[in-house]
Amino acid sequence: MSVAPLLSVRGLEVRSGGVALVEAVELDLLKGQTHGLVGESGSGKSISAMAIMRLLDAAQFEVEAQHISFEGRELLRLDEGGMRHVRGAEISMIFQEPMTALNPVLPVGEQIAETLRVHQRLSRTAARKRALEMLDWVRIPAANRRIDEYPHQLSGGMRQRVMIAIAIACQPKLLIADEPTTALDVTIQAQILELLHDLQSELHMAILLITHDLGVVAGYADHVSVMYAGRIVETGTTEQIFDAPLHPYTEGLLRSHPPVDADLAELATIPGTVPEPHLRPEGCRFGPRCAHFREICDQADPRLMWFADHHRAACIRPRGYVVNDLLEVEHG
Ligand SMILES: Nc1ncnc2c1ncn2[C@@H]1O[C@H](COP(=O)(O)OP(=O)(O)O)[C@@H](O)[C@H]1O
Numbered sequence: 001m002s003v004a005p006l007l008s009v010r011g012l013e014v015r016s017g018g019v020a021l022v023e024a025v026e027l028d029l030l031k032g033q034t035h036g037l038v039g040e041s042g043s044g045k046s047i048s049a050m051a052i053m054r055l056l057d058a059a060q061f062e063v064e065a066q067h068i069s070f071e072g073r074e075l076l077r078l079d080e081g082g083m084r085h086v087r088g089a090e091i092s093m094i095f096q097e098p099m100t101a102l103n104p105v106l107p108v109g110e111q112i113a114e115t116l117r118v119h120q121r122l123s124r125t126a127a128r129k130r131a132l133e134m135l136d137w138v139r140i141p142a143a144n145r146r147i148d149e150y151p152h153q154l155s156g157g158m159r160q161r162v163m164i165a166i167a168i169a170c171q172p173k174l175l176i177a178d179e180p181t182t183a184l185d186v187t188i189q190a191q192i193l194e195l196l197h198d199l200q201s202e203l204h205m206a207i208l209l210i211t212h213d214l215g216v217v218a219g220y221a222d223h224v225s226v227m228y229a230g231r232i233v234e235t236g237t238t239e240q241i242f243d244a245p246l247h248p249y250t251e252g253l254l255r256s257h258p259p260v261d262a263d264l265a266e267l268a269t270i271p272g273t274v275p276e277p278h279l280r281p282e283g284c285r286f287g288p289r290c291a292h293f294r295e296i297c298d299q300a301d302p303r304l305m306w307f308a309d310h311h312r313a314a315c316i317r318p319r320g321y322v323v324n325d326l327l328e329v330e331h332g
């Protein structure tokens with residue numbers, strides 16, 4: 001890769017109570033691009049994001065990594081003050097349920113203004129003026145009235161817009177959006193994704209778009225990483241993931257994602273569920289659910305291997321390839 005990534009994660013491991021929740025997680029995010037992180041619920045997507053932001057409670061979680069570097073700075077080595085600066089000005093995060101992240105007893109305009117006063121040292125008047133512009137920017141109609149309303153007076157979609165306004169108030173270089181549209185109905189979902197997409201090109205901001213829904217990343221991501229039971233099992237460009245998936249889990253996700261006019265009754269789902277961290281099988285962790293399972297798959301949990309430029313998968317028998325005993329990849 002010729003361009004240095006904005007965010008680079010290697011060997012991220014999070015343990016809780018002696019059990020590994022995520023292992024060997026790696027991610028590379030390029031400036032201004034959208035990277036989709038996809039997997040069923042319980043795969044470890046949120047834990048990974050929280051670990052990158054260093055938001056996991058040290059009393060409950062142990063976090064280790066070879067590196068988590070952001071613009072060449074090692075986030076693991078920053079002190080809490082340095083990390084607070086990164087979270088306030090350089091990496092922002094939005095969540096599935098904005099109601100829990102917003103203060104219920106403070107008007108939404110105040111909450112945006114507060115961010116601006118703290119991080120950009122704006123005066124009270126300047127911050128309010130800017131908050132109004134921000135509400136316009138995230139396309140909240142009648143912003144000059146909405147600015148004095150409380151979160152419960154807004155719809156779910158409007159609340160998510162407020163969260164986005166707070167998240168981009170300081171023009172971060174990276175926005176981590178964890179299931180940002182999961183709680184919203186389909187029409188609103190599309191509007192929020194459009195909004196994020198437009199803001200991204202205006203701000204040249206990278207987005208880590210976390211979702212259980214491959215359909216969400218299809219239109220918006222440049223790269224996609226697929227996570228299963230605590231590991232990245234495939235990563236590639238969006239075209240590679242959608243047009244030439246290698247891992248049977250990715251194939252399964254694609255099959256269970258309905259095209260717009262699909263008959264839902266014919267939808268194939270992957271049998272079974274994601275195993276709890278302490279119940280992961282030895283060998284390939286997808287083995288018990290895999291349609292292409294062979295005896296050899298029980299012997300070791302495969303690591304990510306290269307199959308093409310940008311394209312890696314953790315499977316020893318992906319479609320169209322043979323991986324030999326030396327873990328060399330051959331066409332076959
Ligand atoms: N506070 C916690 N303590 C122990 N295990 C946890 C905790 N939070 C999440 N987990 C476990 O970690 C795994 C990954 O969870 P999570 O990152 O929330 O998945 P996702 O966001 O992909 O749905 C799950 O098996 C979950 O049960």
Ligand SMILES: [Mg+2]
Nearest residue numbers: 045046047179
């Ligand atoms: Mg989650």
